[in-house]
Amino acid sequence: SAVISQKPSRDICQRGTSLTIQCQVDSQVTMMFWYRQQPGQSLTLIATANQGSEATYESGFVIDKFPISRPNLTFSTLTVSNMSPEDSSIYLCSVDVGGAGEKYFGPGTRLLVL
Amino acid sequence: QKEVEQNSGPLSVPEGAIASLNCTYSDRGSQSFFWYRQYSGKSPELIMFIYSNGDKEDGRFTAQLNKASQYVSLLIRDSQPSDSATYLCAVIPDSTLTFGKGTMLLVSP
Numbered sequence: 001s002a003v004i005s006q007k008p009s010r011d012i013c014q015r016g017t018s019l020t021i022q023c024q025v026d027s028q029v030t031m032m033f034w035y036r037q038q039p040g041q042s043l044t045l046i047a048t049a050n051q052g053s054e055a056t057y058e059s060g061f062v063i064d065k066f067p068i069s070r071p072n073l074t075f076s077t078l079t080v081s082n083m084s085p086e087d088s089s090i091y092l093c094s095v096d097v098g099g100a101g102e103k104y105f106g107p108g109t110r111l112l113v114l
Numbered sequence: 115q116k117e118v119e120q121n122s123g124p125l126s127v128p129e130g131a132i133a134s135l136n137c138t139y140s141d142r143g144s145q146s147f148f149w150y151r152q153y154s155g156k157s158p159e160l161i162m163f164i165y166s167n168g169d170k171e172d173g174r175f176t177a178q179l180n181k182a183s184q185y186v187s188l189l190i191r192d193s194q195p196s197d198s199a200t201y202l203c204a205v206i207p208d209s210t211l212t213f214g215k216g217t218m219l220l221v222s223p
Contacts, residue, residue, distance in 0.1 A: 001160075041215060042202060042213040042214055042215040042216055043158065043202070043213045044213075045210060045211070058210070090157075092157055092158075100146065100163055100165075101146045101148075101163075101206050101211065102148055102160050102163050103148075103160070103211055104160060105157040105158050105159075106157060107156070107157050108156075108157045
């Protein structure tokens with residue numbers, strides 16, 4: 001497994017502002033993943049972040065809304081831009097460890113947009 | 115669209131009983147199957163994964179896979195109140211891990 005930390009753990013933000021979420025892993029990993037879990041829903045993959053290249057976004061998610069940085073093999077950030085109440089969600093950072101496709105998750109960032 | 119279906123529950127079982135959680139998936143080409151446990155307010159925690167048809171046991175947990183029926187289940191023996199959580203089934207139909215919405219399990223003392 002891997003030890004994953006996220007900052008902030010929670011935040012309350014105003015409509016129209018942006019929030020950057022940080023994810024730190026205790027070991028070097030090739031890919032880092034960003035998920036969203038809206039209230040009462042399951043996890044939805046936002047994008048995959050590779051070090052040294054542009055992030056790959058899933059259908060329905062765009063770089064202008066969710067810019068991602070991946071400066072090294074242990075760190076990534078996700079920014080939620082121009083927030084609206086619909087962005088209220090838990091945002092989770094995840095990594096593959098073990099080679100079987102299994103993912104391990106950070107503790108999550110709970111975001112409330114007013 | 116590749117889907118993973120779970121009964122939302124809640125599934126209520128008494129302490130000491132066997133809890134049976136079920137999941138179906140739409141993509142017949144799926145190869146890897148995972149069960150996660152998510153306590154309220156926490157992030158998902160991997161319990162087990164399975165690739166081959168049949169059963170895989172780990173302590174009180176048994177994962178069962180039937181690819182012909184596109185069905186995967188999780189059995190929890192000797193259920194404890196601490197097992198009360200939402201259990202997420204996840205499948206890799208291509209290269210993306212796809213989650214179901216989860217089944218809430220309630221184990222009463």
